[in-house]
Amino acid sequence: MSTPTLTDADLVERYAPLTVDKDTADFYRGWAERELRIRHCTECGHTWLPFRPICPRCWSFAVDHVVVQGDGTVHLMMLLHQGPPAPGVDYTTGPYPVATVEFADHPGVRLTATIVDARPEDLVVGRAVSLTWFERNGMPHPAFRPTEVTR
Amino acid sequence: MSTRNPLKDQIAIAGIGSTGFSRSSDVSGLELLVRASVEAIRDAGLTAADIDGVVVPGEPGGVNPGVLATALGLPRVTHFARPVPVAMFSMLDAVHAVHSGACDAALVAFPYLRLPWNSRSAANDPFRRHLAHGVQAVPESIAMAPAYAAWASRYLAEYGVDRDGFGLVAVNMRSNAARNPLAAITTPLTLDDYYAARMIREPLGMLDMDLPVDGADAFVVTRAVDAPDVGRPQVVVHAITTGLVTPNDEDQVPCLDRHSQHIVLDTLRAKSDFWIDDADVVCLYDGFTVITAGWIENLGWAPPGGTADFLREHWVAAEDRVLVGGRVQINPHGGSLSEGATRGSGHVREAVVQLRGEAEGRQTPDARTALVCTGGFFFNSQGLTLRRA
Incomplete structure (x- = not known):
C-alpha cells in the first residue's frame, strides 16, 4: 500500500502524538507504506534504532535505511x-x-x-x-x- | 576512564534542610523550596549574603534559580544552573562550581510537587493544570517510567526468579520510613500486601513505584575549609560521578549486565578509597524496586538475580527490614518508595544526617562513610561517596 501523496505535514499530523521530525520522518514514512525501516550506515554496515543522523560506530553521515523482515x-x-x-x-x-x-x-x-x-x-x-x-x-x-x- | 579526583574530601555538604513530605500539601512549590532553603542556609551557619551559587533541578513545577535567588533576596550570585532532575546532577554541579571557584557557597534546592496525573486530588487542583502539558505518550512508548516494568520482565525471565526481591525492597523501605518523621507513609507493609497491590505495568504494581509527594530538600555546599564551625561533625564529598552507557535509549540498552549503573560504579570505585564493604551508610535509589535490585547486584552484594536471597539472608524478622551484616541499613529514611519520591535528594540528605550522627531512632552507630547510588539504568545513573571529616 503506497501513499505517494502524503506530504511532510500530513505525516506529522496523522502520526501525532508521535514525534515525527527531520530525523524520524523516513521511519514513519516506512510505517505509512507498511515497511519497517531501521537506520543503516552505507559505509560500515551498522544498523540501529531509533533514527539518528550519524552512524554511532564510524561517524559517517552517509546513512540510509534497510527494511527488516520482522521476525x-x-x-x-x-x-x-x-x-x-x-x-x-x-x-x-x-x-x-x-x-x-x-x-x-x-x-x-x-x-x-x-x-x-x-x-x-x-x-x-x-x-x-x-x-x-x-x-x-x-x-x-x-x-x-x-x-x-x-x- | 578518568580516575582523577582532585576534589576528594575538599568540599563539604555544610547545610541541609527539608520540609518533610506529604500527599496533601496546599502551599506552592516555591514556598516549599524557600522553606527548605532557609533551613539549609541557617543550618550551615550562613546568611543570604554568603550564598553566591544557586542550583535548582528542572523538576516539573519547579522554579528557575533566578526566581529562588530573588525570593530569598540573595544579593550577589555568580553561579546558577538548572540541571535535569535526579539528585546528583545538581549536587555534582554545585560541588564542581565550588571546587572550581565559580562560587563559594552553593544552595542546591530540590522541589517536589505531585503532578496532575499523580493523583485525583492533584488532578483536581487547577493550579497544577499547567503542569499537564508535555510530551504525549502512547501505549507503545517505553520511554521513562514504563522502561522499568519492561526491564523488570527481563530480570524475572532471565534469572528465573519471582517478585520476592522487589517485594522485600518495598517492605524494607516501609519499615525504615516508620523511623523517619519526614516520611510521607509509614503504615506497616507485608510481602502479602505487596503481592496484593494493584498491577500498573505488569510485572510491576503500585508498591513497586515511588510515592509522589509534595515537599522540598535543600543543601548548602562549600569548601570544607570555609564551612563555619557550628559544633558538629562535618560531612565531605569523597567522590561523585554520573554515568552513561551507549546506547541508552530505554529499549536499546545492551543488557542487565551492561547499563549505566555499571559505568557509575566502575568510576566511583576508582575514585574512592573505600567501597561497599566499608560503607556504614548505604542509600540506593528506589524509584522502582527493580532499580534497587540493580544497585544491590551491581555493587556486588548479590549475584545477578540474587537480591531476594541476599535480603532474606540479612533480614531482621523482628524489625521487618534488612540490616546487612547485622548493621548496615539500606535507605534508613525509607527511600523514595516510602519517605517520598525525592529523585534521590532524600538519599543524599539521609547520608548526611547519618554521618553527622543526627538520625535519631535510626542512627547507625559511629557512621563514618556513606555510599549513595541514585538514578536508574539509562540516562540518570549517579554515585556519591561521603565521609565524616
Whole structure:
C-alpha cells in the first residue's frame, strides 16, 4: 500500500502524538507504506534504532535505511493495566500488551510495539514473534504477533 | 576512564534542610523550596549574603534559580544552573562550581510537587493544570517510567526468579520510613500486601513505584575549609560521578549486565578509597524496586538475580527490614518508595544526617562513610561517596 501523496505535514499530523521530525520522518514514512525501516550506515554496515543522523560506530553521515523482515524474539514484555489513552486501546477490558522485540536479522536492534493475536501464554520474554500491522487514526502502525509454532 | 579526583574530601555538604513530605500539601512549590532553603542556609551557619551559587533541578513545577535567588533576596550570585532532575546532577554541579571557584557557597534546592496525573486530588487542583502539558505518550512508548516494568520482565525471565526481591525492597523501605518523621507513609507493609497491590505495568504494581509527594530538600555546599564551625561533625564529598552507557535509549540498552549503573560504579570505585564493604551508610535509589535490585547486584552484594536471597539472608524478622551484616541499613529514611519520591535528594540528605550522627531512632552507630547510588539504568545513573571529616 503506497501513499505517494502524503506530504511532510500530513505525516506529522496523522502520526501525532508521535514525534515525527527531520530525523524520524523516513521511519514513519516506512510505517505509512507498511515497511519497517531501521537506520543503516552505507559505509560500515551498522544498523540501529531509533533514527539518528550519524552512524554511532564510524561517524559517517552517509546513512540510509534497510527494511527488516520482522521476525524476532520478545526481549522485554509489559502488560499495561493503565496507560496513555489511544484510539482502540481500552485498559478496562484487560491489560494491554507492549513488547520490545529484538530482530532476528539485526541482533541488538529492538522495536517496542504492541502484541496482537496473542494468548496469555504467548506474552512472555523469549516468545518468537513476527511483524504485522494495524491501523490507528487511519494510519498503519507496526505490531507483533506470536509466530506459529510448528508442531 | 578518568580516575582523577582532585576534589576528594575538599568540599563539604555544610547545610541541609527539608520540609518533610506529604500527599496533601496546599502551599506552592516555591514556598516549599524557600522553606527548605532557609533551613539549609541557617543550618550551615550562613546568611543570604554568603550564598553566591544557586542550583535548582528542572523538576516539573519547579522554579528557575533566578526566581529562588530573588525570593530569598540573595544579593550577589555568580553561579546558577538548572540541571535535569535526579539528585546528583545538581549536587555534582554545585560541588564542581565550588571546587572550581565559580562560587563559594552553593544552595542546591530540590522541589517536589505531585503532578496532575499523580493523583485525583492533584488532578483536581487547577493550579497544577499547567503542569499537564508535555510530551504525549502512547501505549507503545517505553520511554521513562514504563522502561522499568519492561526491564523488570527481563530480570524475572532471565534469572528465573519471582517478585520476592522487589517485594522485600518495598517492605524494607516501609519499615525504615516508620523511623523517619519526614516520611510521607509509614503504615506497616507485608510481602502479602505487596503481592496484593494493584498491577500498573505488569510485572510491576503500585508498591513497586515511588510515592509522589509534595515537599522540598535543600543543601548548602562549600569548601570544607570555609564551612563555619557550628559544633558538629562535618560531612565531605569523597567522590561523585554520573554515568552513561551507549546506547541508552530505554529499549536499546545492551543488557542487565551492561547499563549505566555499571559505568557509575566502575568510576566511583576508582575514585574512592573505600567501597561497599566499608560503607556504614548505604542509600540506593528506589524509584522502582527493580532499580534497587540493580544497585544491590551491581555493587556486588548479590549475584545477578540474587537480591531476594541476599535480603532474606540479612533480614531482621523482628524489625521487618534488612540490616546487612547485622548493621548496615539500606535507605534508613525509607527511600523514595516510602519517605517520598525525592529523585534521590532524600538519599543524599539521609547520608548526611547519618554521618553527622543526627538520625535519631535510626542512627547507625559511629557512621563514618556513606555510599549513595541514585538514578536508574539509562540516562540518570549517579554515585556519591561521603565521609565524616
